[in-house]
Amino acid sequence: MAGGADDDTILMPRPAGEGWPGPRPARRPAVLALGAALLAAGLGGAWWLAGPGPAAPPPVAAPAIPAVPLMEREALLRWHPAETGLVRLAELPAVHVLVFPDLASQGRMMNRLAALIEKASTPRDRVLDDAALAAAIAADGSAPETYYYGHDYALGDVERFFALARTGGVVLNESERLLEAWLPRIRGDGPRAIISVPNEGGGVDASARRAILEHEAGHGLFFTDPDFAAQVVRAWRDVFTEAERSAFRRRLREEGYDDRLEWLMANEAMAHLVFTPDRRFFDPARDMGIDEAAAERLRAALRPAAAPR
Numbered sequence: 001m002a003g004g005a006d007d008d009t010i011l012m013p014r015p016a017g018e019g020w021p022g023p024r025p026a027r028r029p030a031v032l033a034l035g036a037a038l039l040a041a042g043l044g045g046a047w048w049l050a051g052p053g054p055a056a057p058p059p060v061a062a063p064a065i066p067a068v069p070l071m072e073r074e075a076l077l078r079w080h081p082a083e084t085g086l087v088r089l090a091e092l093p094a095v096h097v098l099v100f101p102d103l104a105s106q107g108r109m110m111n112r113l114a115a116l117i118e119k120a121s122t123p124r125d126r127v128l129d130d131a132a133l134a135a136a137i138a139a140d141g142s143a144p145e146t147y148y149y150g151h152d153y154a155l156g157d158v159e160r161f162f163a164l165a166r167t168g169g170v171v172l173n174e175s176e177r178l179l180e181a182w183l184p185r186i187r188g189d190g191p192r193a194i195i196s197v198p199n200e201g202g203g204v205d206a207s208a209r210r211a212i213l214e215h216e217a218g219h220g221l222f223f224t225d226p227d228f229a230a231q232v233v234r235a236w237r238d239v240f241t242e243a244e245r246s247a248f249r250r251r252l253r254e255e256g257y258d259d260r261l262e263w264l265m266a267n268e269a270m271a272h273l274v275f276t277p278d279r280r281f282f283d284p285a286r287d288m289g290i291d292e293a294a295a296e297r298l299r300a301a302l303r304p305a306a307a308p309r
Helices: 028-040 072-078 101-115 130-139 156-166 176-187 206-224 226-238 242-254 260-273 284-288 290-304
Strands: 085-089 090-098 152-154 193-198
Touching: 028 130, 072 085, 090 101, 090 156, 090 206, 101 130, 101 156, 101 176, 101 193, 152 156, 152 206, 156 176, 156 242, 193 206, 193 284, 206 260, 226 260, 226 290, 242 260, 242 284, 260 290, 284 290
Parallel strands: 090 193
Antiparallel strands: 085 090, 152 193
């Protein structure tokens, strides 16, 4: 979809100064016996005469990775950090939320990801450099602040972004490098998703901020619950009529989405219909020519059994 707090920047702790004790030295008589046996077999050298060598260096314990704090949806909406923060939704713990102080800071971290993963006019196999990204945003008819009003990505796609940036020699900005530094805190068992929401301001009022969070949380559920994702794709294929799919493709293409990606079309149709409460962002009749009865039929097929409320 298109007031201050404590700084959330995490300093990784240094490795502990004391490691595990090294291995116990072998007994010298056993070493001498082994050396003599090797010499007798014609395999020896004088390596054993000096006795056991220095103990192997003790292994270094891996530094602990701080857990990302949980935050309930209503508490998050009351939170307006002065610096970019990272939390998990208490209602959807596998969904990690980047909370930005404004649209500009959100764009600096997330726009290049959007260009790789979702936008129609940009390549799927390489990361854009600064000049190409600026040109793509201008061609989209957007500004860096409004390329998207909120973002949502599966963790695997974010990992692929950073791998492609390295192999392509693309110089990332400070905000993107911060996201890469946070990835160890986001990884875990099972699917993970990253979504974003900006603070109020720059055209985002309280209702719009809530709608952005709800919309992106719907995508987060899609990325982290395979059963729900399968339900959405089935509904897109079997419940939507061809005319309804075409209407969504047309609308989403106008918003800059790559309408050749069927999973993306299904995912966006779900989030627009079920998780976008602010009609300024989406209205089925106005934007799709779909009456309310038809929209409710589609919502019934898309709505998760335990939708976050």
